[in-house]
Amino acid sequence: MSLLVIGSLGLDTVETPFGTVENAIGGTAVYCSVSASHFTQVNLVGVIGEDFPSTEIAFLRSRGIDLDGLEIKPGKSFSWGGRYGFDLNSRDTLFTHLNVFETFNPRIPEKYRDTPFIFLGNIGPDLQLSVLEQISKPQLVALDTMNYWIERTPAELARVLKRVDVLLVNDSEMRQLSGEHNLLKAARQVRAMGPKIIVVKKGEHGAIMITDGRFFYAPAFPLENVFDPTGAGDTFAGGFMGYLTKCRRIDEAALRQAIIYGSTFASFVVEDFSIGRLRHLREDEIRTRFINFHEMTKFLKPWEE
Amino acid sequence: MSLLVIGSLGLDTVETPFGTVENAIGGTAVYCSVSASHFTQVNLVGVIGEDFPSTEIAFLRSRGIDLDGLEIKPGKSFSWGGRYGFDLNSRDTLFTHLNVFETFNPRIPEKYRDTPFIFLGNIGPDLQLSVLEQISKPQLVALDTMNYWIERTPAELARVLKRVDVLLVNDSEMRQLSGEHNLLKAARQVRAMGPKIIVVKKGEHGAIMITDGRFFYAPAFPLENVFDPTGAGDTFAGGFMGYLTKCRRIDEAALRQAIIYGSTFASFVVEDFSIGRLRHLREDEIRTRFINFHEMTKFLKPWEE
Numbered sequence: 100m101s102l103l104v105i106g107s108l109g110l111d112t113v114e115t116p117f118g119t120v121e122n123a124i125g126g127t128a129v130y131c132s133v134s135a136s137h138f139t140q141v142n143l144v145g146v147i148g149e150d151f152p153s154t155e156i157a158f159l160r161s162r163g164i165d166l167d168g169l170e171i172k173p174g175k176s177f178s179w180g181g182r183y184g185f186d187l188n189s190r191d192t193l194f195t196h197l198n199v200f201e202t203f204n205p206r207i208p209e210k211y212r213d214t215p216f217i218f219l220g221n222i223g224p225d226l227q228l229s230v231l232e233q234i235s236k237p238q239l240v241a242l243d244t245m246n247y248w249i250e251r252t253p254a255e256l257a258r259v260l261k262r263v264d265v266l267l268v269n270d271s272e273m274r275q276l277s278g279e280h281n282l283l284k285a286a287r288q289v290r291a292m293g294p295k296i297i298v299v300k301k302g303e304h305g306a307i308m309i310t311d312g313r314f315f316y317a318p319a320f321p322l323e324n325v326f327d328p329t330g331a332g333d334t335f336a337g338g339f340m341g342y343l344t345k346c347r348r349i350d351e352a353a354l355r356q357a358i359i360y361g362s363t364f365a366s367f368v369v370e371d372f373s374i375g376r377l378r379h380l381r382e383d384e385i386r387t388r389f390i391n392f393h394e395m396t397k398f399l400k401p402w403e404e
Numbered sequence: 405m406s407l408l409v410i411g412s413l414g415l416d417t418v419e420t421p422f423g424t425v426e427n428a429i430g431g432t433a434v435y436c437s438v439s440a441s442h443f444t445q446v447n448l449v450g451v452i453g454e455d456f457p458s459t460e461i462a463f464l465r466s467r468g469i470d471l472d473g474l475e476i477k478p479g480k481s482f483s484w485g486g487r488y489g490f491d492l493n494s495r496d497t498l499f500t501h502l503n504v505f506e507t508f509n510p511r512i513p514e515k516y517r518d519t520p521f522i523f524l525g526n527i528g529p530d531l532q533l534s535v536l537e538q539i540s541k542p543q544l545v546a547l548d549t550m551n552y553w554i555e556r557t558p559a560e561l562a563r564v565l566k567r568v569d570v571l572l573v574n575d576s577e578m579r580q581l582s583g584e585h586n587l588l589k590a591a592r593q594v595r596a597m598g599p600k601i602i603v604v605k606k607g608e609h610g611a612i613m614i615t616d617g618r619f620f621y622a623p624a625f626p627l628e629n630v631f632d633p634t635g636a637g638d639t640f641a642g643g644f645m646g647y648l649t650k651c652r653r654i655d656e657a658a659l660r661q662a663i664i665y666g667s668t669f670a671s672f673v674v675e676d677f678s679i680g681r682l683r684h685l686r687e688d689e690i691r692t693r694f695i696n697f698h699e700m701t702k703f704l705k706p707w708e709e
């Protein structure tokens with residue numbers, strides 16, 4: 100089994116109260132594919148410029164990530180700059196240079212066309228749709244989007260959502276997309292648009308998965324030092340989709356474990372800038388943190404007193 | 405085993421987007437003792453005026469709540485008015501009339517003095533301390549407080565906290581009390597002040613309990629219609645303390661179940677104005693919702709795939 104990941108790759112400049120990093124690799128496809136690579140083989144689709152460090156390309160390859168779908172174009176890579184305030188919950192975007200990403204038109208290599216699991220990172224819904232049209236028979240399609248597309252291209256977004264199984268959004272996007280403040284009502288609206296599995300990412304408040312009338316709640320891992328929240332959502336998506344791909348089945352039990360793996364990877368990535376913490380992440384660290392999540396949420400039923 | 409509850413009793417006027425209620429019974433001691441009464445005998449300490457409806461006194465008595473500690477004074481009862489906005493997360497206080505509560509000086513009846521479990525509702529820390537000094541040998545003391553006391557009477561609060569086992573606060577009070585934004589660091593500070601068990605109430609984001617280096621996360625129950633959030637925190641405290649009193653033991657397993665019972669009762673009380681939903685709450689409804697909490701949070705460990 101393999102997972103196709105499409106999304107941005109870029110060079111990020113990030114300021115937090117704890118330090119600054121310049122031109123560190125980032126972008127949805129980087130965070131997502133590196134975390135997913137712990138579970139499965141990833142086919143990556145994206146575009147970079149000539150300034151993208153070849154050492155980083157080598158690193159992605161060392162994770163078993165197939166880069167035949169990665170275009171290298173003349174010019175500069177997508178580049179983003181942001182600054183976080185002290186509570187790390189809000190950030191200011193300092194600059195966004197689309198560069199080679201501006202004319203990105205994803206072409207799916209022939210050998211990727213039967214990839215069963217698909218993650219459509221947060222790009223224009225028209226591009227997300229064009230990717231789906233190049234895939235022969237996807238088994239599970241997950242999509243991330245944001246307020247920008249919900250506001251500006253609602254018709255295109257509605258079209259792609261019809262073909263999506265899993266929607267990953269944050270709580271404000273969920274409310275905006277559905278026009279409902281209440282999460283139960285919002286979930287009903289969004290499920291009627293297409294995706295039957297909804298994952299609401301709530302940052303420090305954890306994540307909620309809503310399937311057919313069922314809710315699953317996962318906390319965020321309590322960390323003494325959150326260093327840089329950039330990429331937490333994409334890393335979550337990578338752990339979630341990577342695990343499902345490895346599992347090959349999409350039942351409630353596997354989905355719940357996937358949410359916990361997503362939360363696990365997200366809790367690691369924020370401990371350092373960029374993908375620093377993911378570079379040498381060991382399987383026993385992942386397993387221990389997963390078990391910590393279990394420990395933090397378990398309780399006895401009334402008759403087990 | 406019995407539970408002593410001290411706190412306000414009053415008449416609330418509440419406006420929400422869904423309706424208005426005038427002079428409905430409310431106050432910490434009402435919400436807390438009514439929910440705790442599902443588990444244990446409650447000894448109530450508080451003060452009311454002559455306008456407090458005798459039918460409501462009869463209702464409290466019908467719940468097995470001992471009212472020998474309830475003073476009835478000439479004058480009017482404590483009275484509060486508030487208005488909630490559409491998202492129910494923020495509210496404006498329209499008026500607060502302390503009335504007979506202004507000169508409240510809790511006297512603990514002789515027969516209450518060996519009550520083993522104590523809940524000190526959110527009143528001045530000097531009054532909370534004076535209650536403790538009238539109790540011979542409490543087994544477990546829980547305390548609620550608020551920003552008002554943290555800002556204005558920090559020395560008195562510090563004195564009473566030294567004698568407290570469980571602190572119940574919301575997340576902003578936790579940060580204010582500790583001077584730390586990060587929850588782990590804040591918990592370390594607060595535990596050094598006295599209480600070894602910290603319960604952080606986060607409203608729609610659930611609750612976190614921190615004991616000796618251990619975290620426990622409980623979600624809030626997803627409700628399609630939250631009608632009136634007034635009293636949710638006090639009702640939580642009642643379910644939590646009531647269950648612990650019934651259990652007679654204070655180990656991690658009992659504490660976790662107590663958190664879920666607290667969350668269960670809180671999820672009921674917000675479904676109607678005042679204590680409307682608690683009046684005829686059935687044991688099977690409580691049990692079903694508790695089990696729903698279990699269902700919403702459980703997942704398999706890695707080796708149970």
